[in-house]
Amino acid sequence: MKVGDNLALLTDLYEFTMSAGFQRALDREQRGVFDIFYRQVPDNGSFVIAAGLQQALEEIQNMHFAKEDIAYLRSLNIFDEEFLTYLQNFKNTCDIWAVPEGTPIFPREPLMTIRGPLMEAQLYETFLLNILNHQTLIASKARRITAAAAGLPVMEFGARRAQGPSSALFGARAAIIGGAVATSNVLAGKKFDIPVSGTMAHSWIEAFDSEIDAFNAWADIYPDNCSLLVDTYDILNSGVPNAIKTFQRLKGEGHSSFGIRIDSGDITSLSRQARKMLDEAGFPDAKITISNSLNEEIISSLLHQGAQIDALGVGEELITSSSSPVLSGVYKLAAVERDGELIPKIKLSASRGKLTLPGLKQVYRLYHKGTNEAFADLIALKDERLPIVIHAVTADPMAIKQNKLLNNFEARPLQTEVMNGTKLLTSTPDVFAIQKFSKQQLAELPEATQRRLNPDEFPVYITPQLYALQQAVISQYTENY
Numbered sequence: 001m002k003v004g005d006n007l008a009l010l011t012d013l014y015e016f017t018m019s020a021g022f023q024r025a026l027d028r029e030q031r032g033v034f035d036i037f038y039r040q041v042p043d044n045g046s047f048v049i050a051a052g053l054q055q056a057l058e059e060i061q062n063m064h065f066a067k068e069d070i071a072y073l074r075s076l077n078i079f080d081e082e083f084l085t086y087l088q089n090f091k092n093t094c095d096i097w098a099v100p101e102g103t104p105i106f107p108r109e110p111l112m113t114i115r116g117p118l119m120e121a122q123l124y125e126t127f128l129l130n131i132l133n134h135q136t137l138i139a140s141k142a143r144r145i146t147a148a149a150a151g152l153p154v155m156e157f158g159a160r161r162a163q164g165p166s167s168a169l170f171g172a173r174a175a176i177i178g179g180a181v182a183t184s185n186v187l188a189g190k191k192f193d194i195p196v197s198g199t200m201a202h203s204w205i206e207a208f209d210s211e212i213d214a215f216n217a218w219a220d221i222y223p224d225n226c227s228l229l230v231d232t233y234d235i236l237n238s239g240v241p242n243a244i245k246t247f248q249r250l251k252g253e254g255h256s257s258f259g260i261r262i263d264s265g266d267i268t269s270l271s272r273q274a275r276k277m278l279d280e281a282g283f284p285d286a287k288i289t290i291s292n293s294l295n296e297e298i299i300s301s302l303l304h305q306g307a308q309i310d311a312l313g314v315g316e317e318l319i320t321s322s323s324s325p326v327l328s329g330v331y332k333l334a335a336v337e338r339d340g341e342l343i344p345k346i347k348l349s350a351s352r353g354k355l356t357l358p359g360l361k362q363v364y365r366l367y368h369k370g371t372n373e374a375f376a377d378l379i380a381l382k383d384e385r386l387p388i389v390i391h392a393v394t395a396d397p398m399a400i401k402q403n404k405l406l407n408n409f410e411a412r413p414l415q416t417e418v419m420n421g422t423k424l425l426t427s428t429p430d431v432f433a434i435q436k437f438s439k440q441q442l443a444e445l446p447e448a449t450q451r452r453l454n455p456d457e458f459p460v461y462i463t464p465q466l467y468a469l470q471q472a473v474i475s476q477y478t479e480n481y
């Protein structure tokens with residue numbers, strides 16, 4: 001069964017009950033501002049790589065309620081006809097700002113801001129979080145894995161282990177944003193113009209009477225790019241020697257692109273011995289691909305041990321981010337609008353770490369003046385003009401050190417307006433252009449922030465004006481709620 005041609009119903013019931021409630025309890029045109037941000041970085045990292053904007057905007061643009069959707073909602077006996085008519089004529093009228101896909105983003109920074117009628121923007125919460133949390137999680141995991149691979153090409157091999165078809169498809173795209181070079185997922189290749197690549201499964205070898213028969217049959221069909229899986233029986237005593245025999249025949253016929261894949265055992269010792277055997281047989285250019293539940297820790301360790309690797313296939317650990325499988329990005333109301341005036345809103349909580357930032361905001365990356373070296377981020381109110389010297393406050397309400405004098409910086413805004421009603425204000429760049437942009441952004445961050453283990457925290461501040469607003473709203477609500 002298809003999920004559907006749009007995600008209008010892929011949401012929590014409470015989004016509909018609130019939306020219908022806003023229509024009845026408040027003015028239908030009552031507007032507000034929502035932010036999407038997250039607090040905790042998966043894998044104890046210090047940032048995530050934003051991803052999913054393209055699908056998010058497509059879904060908003062395409063959002064509609066078909067007759068049968070309306071009929072289903074009517075059958076729940078919860079909603080009045082006025083609300084169902086509103087849904088029937090639904091189209092986006094919100095303004096949306098977002099950081100471009102590929103941007104490294106730190107906790108508490110709004111990676112998307114939605115401003116528009118509350119009853120409309122409320123309906124976006126669940127599916128926007130579903131899309132952005134998933135793709136950002138996988139892009140971030142892919143960045144960790146490709147960073148550990150230190151320039152060696154990583155192919156995404158995870159479709160079979162992904163949590164469902166949509167995770168396989170959009171996960172493959174996110175993997176490219178995070179630095180992978182290709183995918184084995186053909187649908188992702190077609191849909192997102194990603195190079196598809198791969199070798200063979202053990203079933204190919206097992207289907208023939210012998211390993212050498214299987215290799216030769218493959219070589220006859222694919223002589224120009226012959227990559228053979230050598231671990232079905234015995235890598236060093238049969239797999240690699242048989243592969244060499246096959247390559248020798250192909251070489252005699254004028255072919256030159258050869259490779260093997262190792263998918264089990266001690267990858268370091270096996271790859272080193274396989275490399276030696278291939279070199280001694282006259283195949284120094286034959287590529288060794290490795291796979292088998294790889295992740296950033298194993299890859300880093302293998303390289304440290306001196307494994308001989310030319311390429312890596314990474315499946316389950318990348319496509320599911322299994323070591324840290326949740327990004328809990330949230331959708332929080334930051335303001336309502338009355339007569340064109342923004343009234344800041346806040347979520348207080350028993351846990352101080354969950355305190356939100358009120359108002360319509362922008363997030364800036366701060367660079368040492370005249371350089372591309374970023375040293376901090378600053379969250380400000382959107383209409384604030386940043387002074388030359390700022391007595392900033394740490395954005396993390398749990399932080400011990402609260403104040404910082406910022407000067408000699410150049411501030412570059414991270415969010416841009418991406419949608420205005422039904423009008424898309426951004427083009428969708430090719431996924432490799434997003435990868436390139438992401439690498440440029442990462443090159444501007446301190447290396448210590450990008451470290452795999454115990455990375456340095458990158459400072460995120462808020463302006464004194466935003467801090468004052470936050471404190472004022474806190475006092476107002478603790479006195480009057």
Ligand SMILES: Nc1ncnc2c1ncn2[C@@H]1O[C@H](COP(=O)(O)OP(=O)(O)OP(=O)(O)O)[C@@H](O)[C@H]1O
Pocket residue numbers: 263264265266267268269291292293294298301302305
């Ligand atoms: N030299 C190594 N150092 C660290 N980890 C390694 C090394 N070689 C392999 N690994 C990793 O160890 C894990 C276990 O590999 P191993 O082949 O022993 O077991 P397996 O996955 O059960 O094998 P199989 O695929 O044959 O079932 C895999 O995640 C693999 O990537």
Ligand SMILES: O=P(O)(O)OC[C@H]1O[C@H](OP(=O)(O)OP(=O)(O)O)[C@H](O)[C@@H]1O
Pocket residue numbers: 157158160161201202263291292293294313314315316317
């Ligand atoms: O290990 P991953 O990172 O997910 O990479 C993808 C895995 O998919 C294939 O395994 P297969 O489904 O044939 O199972 P097996 O090799 O574990 O038996 C391939 O041989 C890799 O091992």
Ligand SMILES: O=C(O)c1cccnc1
Pocket residue numbers: 157158184197198199200201261291313315
């Ligand atoms: O092409 C491959 O080698 C491949 C593809 C998916 C999963 N494992 C391996």
